[in-house]
Amino acid sequence: SEGFPAVFTVTGHTGDPMCTATESPIPTGYNSTGTCAALLGDGECTIFNTLREAEFLVRKDFSDDNPDAVSVSLVCATGDVSPAGASASEGFPAVFTVTGHTGDPMCTATESPIPTGYNSTGTCAALLGDGECTIFNTLREAEFLVRKDFSDDNPDAVSVSLVCATGDVSPAGASASEGFPAVFTVTGHTGDPMCTATESPIPTGYNSTGTCAALLGDGECTIFNTLREAEFLVRKDFSDDNPDAVSVSLVCATGDVSPAG
Incomplete structure (x- = not known):
């Protein structure tokens, strides 16, 4: 010795x-x-x-080129790894040193926690002799439709917006009409968030649910508009109680009247 x-x-x-x-x-x-x-x-x-000593790199690849760093660790089938953990980001891999290994051991890298709003391979693995592996993160993305239903099948389009409990929504606003829903893209969400759509302004002459809501996983919700309707009676009063009928018409400051007379 x-x-x-x-x-x-x-x-x-x-x-x-x-x-x-x-x-x-x-x-x-x-x-x-x-x-x-x-x-x-x-x-x-x-x-x-x-x-025996070798270097091993753990690289990161975000689908949207997010520059954020994540924490990764490395274990190899044989040998000691240093440091215990390191940061990795796109273009700046985590660098580990493996010493005292035998042969060409398999090394496995793990990121923890997985970045919010991303799906992840979670781990990557390669032989120490290969010198590196890459963990991939894909930004979560889902489509959400906001539909319109007019009680009288009005073809007009209305402006709607969408917010979800988690994630970013694009575009900020869109048009929706019967048969042509507004299409939104939600990215970076966690879990299955509740999404709420709002129309503004409410179409003139209609009552509206105003909003609709559904889980992002459901993919759509519908805002209902009901045409406002009321009955109006025009009475006759003859001083001599004449029973004859007369023709009358009605106009209102707003709204459409039927029949014409």
């Missing part, structure tokens, strides 16, 4: 022979000269052992 050499006695030699020493087995996790040799007159030789 270091500081305590092996001591051999050679007898009956002639001249100054070459002597060769061999270690077996080679210590685990080390590269070794394996042997050393010197003339007996030199009296010694040294076998060198070098701790």
